[in-house]
Amino acid sequence: MTLTVVGSIAFDAVRTPFGERDKMLGGSAVHFSLAASYFTTVRAVGPVGDDFGPDEFAILESRGVETDDIERVEGGKTFFWRAHYGHDLNVAHTDETQLNVFGEFEPKLSDASRTADALFLGNIQPELQRRVRAQCDARLVALDSMNLWIETTRDTLAAAIAEVDCLMLNDAEFRMLTEEPNLARAARAVMEMGPEIVVAKRGEYGAALFTADGFFAIPGYLLEDVRDPTGAGDSFAGGFLGYLDAEDPERASPETLRRAMAYGTVLASFNVEDFGTERVARLTREEIEDRYEALRRLTHFDLAVT
Amino acid sequence: MTLTVVGSIAFDAVRTPFGERDKMLGGSAVHFSLAASYFTTVRAVGPVGDDFGPDEFAILESRGVETDDIERVEGGKTFFWRAHYGHDLNVAHTDETQLNVFGEFEPKLSDASRTADALFLGNIQPELQRRVRAQCDARLVALDSMNLWIETTRDTLAAAIAEVDCLMLNDAEFRMLTEEPNLARAARAVMEMGPEIVVAKRGEYGAALFTADGFFAIPGYLLEDVRDPTGAGDSFAGGFLGYLDAEDPERASPETLRRAMAYGTVLASFNVEDFGTERVARLTREEIEDRYEALRRLTHFDLAVT
Numbered sequence: 001m002t003l004t005v006v007g008s009i010a011f012d013a014v015r016t017p018f019g020e021r022d023k024m025l026g027g028s029a030v031h032f033s034l035a036a037s038y039f040t041t042v043r044a045v046g047p048v049g050d051d052f053g054p055d056e057f058a059i060l061e062s063r064g065v066e067t068d069d070i071e072r073v074e075g076g077k078t079f080f081w082r083a084h085y086g087h088d089l090n091v092a093h094t095d096e097t098q099l100n101v102f103g104e105f106e107p108k109l110s111d112a113s114r115t116a117d118a119l120f121l122g123n124i125q126p127e128l129q130r131r132v133r134a135q136c137d138a139r140l141v142a143l144d145s146m147n148l149w150i151e152t153t154r155d156t157l158a159a160a161i162a163e164v165d166c167l168m169l170n171d172a173e174f175r176m177l178t179e180e181p182n183l184a185r186a187a188r189a190v191m192e193m194g195p196e197i198v199v200a201k202r203g204e205y206g207a208a209l210f211t212a213d214g215f216f217a218i219p220g221y222l223l224e225d226v227r228d229p230t231g232a233g234d235s236f237a238g239g240f241l242g243y244l245d246a247e248d249p250e251r252a253s254p255e256t257l258r259r260a261m262a263y264g265t266v267l268a269s270f271n272v273e274d275f276g277t278e279r280v281a282r283l284t285r286e287e288i289e290d291r292y293e294a295l296r297r298l299t300h301f302d303l304a305v306t
Numbered sequence: 307m308t309l310t311v312v313g314s315i316a317f318d319a320v321r322t323p324f325g326e327r328d329k330m331l332g333g334s335a336v337h338f339s340l341a342a343s344y345f346t347t348v349r350a351v352g353p354v355g356d357d358f359g360p361d362e363f364a365i366l367e368s369r370g371v372e373t374d375d376i377e378r379v380e381g382g383k384t385f386f387w388r389a390h391y392g393h394d395l396n397v398a399h400t401d402e403t404q405l406n407v408f409g410e411f412e413p414k415l416s417d418a419s420r421t422a423d424a425l426f427l428g429n430i431q432p433e434l435q436r437r438v439r440a441q442c443d444a445r446l447v448a449l450d451s452m453n454l455w456i457e458t459t460r461d462t463l464a465a466a467i468a469e470v471d472c473l474m475l476n477d478a479e480f481r482m483l484t485e486e487p488n489l490a491r492a493a494r495a496v497m498e499m500g501p502e503i504v505v506a507k508r509g510e511y512g513a514a515l516f517t518a519d520g521f522f523a524i525p526g527y528l529l530e531d532v533r534d535p536t537g538a539g540d541s542f543a544g545g546f547l548g549y550l551d552a553e554d555p556e557r558a559s560p561e562t563l564r565r566a567m568a569y570g571t572v573l574a575s576f577n578v579e580d581f582g583t584e585r586v587a588r589l590t591r592e593e594i595e596d597r598y599e600a601l602r603r604l605t606h607f608d609l610a611v612t
Binding site: 017087088089175181182183184185188202204205206208214215216217218219220222223224225226255258259261262263289292293296298299300301302303 | 393394395489490491494510512514522523524530532606608609610
């Protein structure tokens with residue numbers, strides 16, 4: 001199985017109460033690709049500038065991510081994001097965004113990327129997401145977005161959402177999109193827009209899944225050491241879709257979807273243990289399986305003895 | 307087994323986006339007692355005014371709650387709380403608090419209340435909690451508190467915490483108490499203060515349990531209809547301690563504690579479905595067991611097939 005992701009490929013400058021980095025590899029397509037690479041073959045699509053060099057490609061390629069469709073724009077600069085976090089690591093404070101090569105990005109997918117089994121439309125302009133979607137015949141398509149696009153390009157975003165199978169947003173974004181304060185009702189409203197699978201990302205509190213079969217909720221993995229939450233949502237999406245793709249996207253049974261939610265939670269938990277891609281880029285599948293089992297133990301309880 | 311609770315017995319005036327009540331039965335001891343009454347014999351301790359009449363006693367007594375130690379102060383008025391909630395039901399906005407008979411409360415427990423197997427010290431002044439604690443020889447004592455006491459009577463609260471087995475607060479209160487932003491580290495800091503069992507209440511996101519054996523997390527039960535969150539934390543505590551007391555507080559194995567967390571979650575979920583005590587006062591044990599099983603289904607996932 002193959003999984004294509006389109007999204008930002010970035011340099012991030014991030015400060016948290018636990019340290020800082022001036023310039024580290026980041027972006028939704030990067031975090032997603034690395035997380036998904038532990039499950040399936042991933043093809044990353046997106047533009048970079050000529051400041052994006054062999055060291056950055058090496059991080060992706062060491063995990064087997066296919067980088068042929070990463071378009072290097074000569075004379076351009078890579079997308080740049082600067083942000084800081086206070087003690088509430090659920091809230092990123094953006095200090096600076098430079099779109100750079102992303103301002104002129106026109107997605108052109110190779111045949112290999114077009115024909116992938118699954119597609120993840122990372123958080124970029126909804127119009128770009130639609131153009132990529134139109135080029136692909138993937139059997140499972142998931143989309144992420146953010147408050148900016150809900151506020152500024154709601155109609156285009158709604159059209160993009162109608163064309164995908166799975167929508168992944170955080171709680172507050174679901175409420176903003178649907179104007180429905182109750183999350184379960186917001187999820188139902190999204191299903192009426194098109195997607196059959198709705199995933200609410202809840203930061204340190206975990207995630208919730210809604211389908212026609214019902215709902216499922218999983219808490220975040222409780223960690224004593226959290227250094228940088230940047231990319232956690234994309235790592236969640238990478239673990240979730242990477243596992244689904246490996247299991248065959250057309251066999252997404254309720255049980256498979258639940259396991260995918262758990263793998264997403266596991267990858268997000270590793271993501272936040274260190275800055276940027278530093279932890280997820282050097283995982284082993286065994287570490288992932290061990291934490292999956294630990295997460296299972298820390299969330300399961302017995303039938304009642306009455 | 308018998309469970310004594312001391313806490314507020316109140317009239318509440320509450321407005322939410324889904325309705326309002328001018329004067330309804332409330333207070334931590336009331337919500338706790340009703341929830342715990344489905345599991346064990348509960349003895350409620352606290353003062354009321356002579357505006358607290360047969361109708362209010364009847365709500366408690368219809369659930370078998372022992373009300374002998376509810377002290378009726380002639381000429382006094384019952385504790386009164388007025389608040390409203392916006393669409394974020396996690397945040398109560400207090401508009402008015404009248405301590406009334408609570409301002410002069412001096413706990414005097416009957417022998418039956420003193421010798422109960424378990425004791426819940428609801429959210430009242432830490433000095434009062436300590437005086438009640440000193441009168442009881444319960445084998446399991448749990449304490450709830452709030453930001454007000456952390457800010458204004460930190461030393462007395464710390465002394466009260468040191469004398470109990472279990473501390474139940476919300477996430478933000480644990481962080482405020484310990485000055486540790488990471489919840490898992492905050493829980494460890496609390497265990498160093500005395501309690502062996504630490505329960506973090508996380509509103510709609512559920513709850514987390516920390517003991518020397520490790521941690522456990524449970525999401526909230528996802529509901530499409532939430533009308534009033536008032537009392538949810540105390541209903542959680544009532545389900546949790548009521549179940550533990552019924553199972554024998556000295557046999558609080560990790561498995562028993564997890565089931566107690568699930569029962570707490572179930573009782574809290576019923577609490578928020580209607581105003582004040584309206585839903586929890588008219589439950590059946592069968593409804594509780596059905597939702598327990600539903601909660602188990604919506605949180606469990608398989609071993610991975612790799």
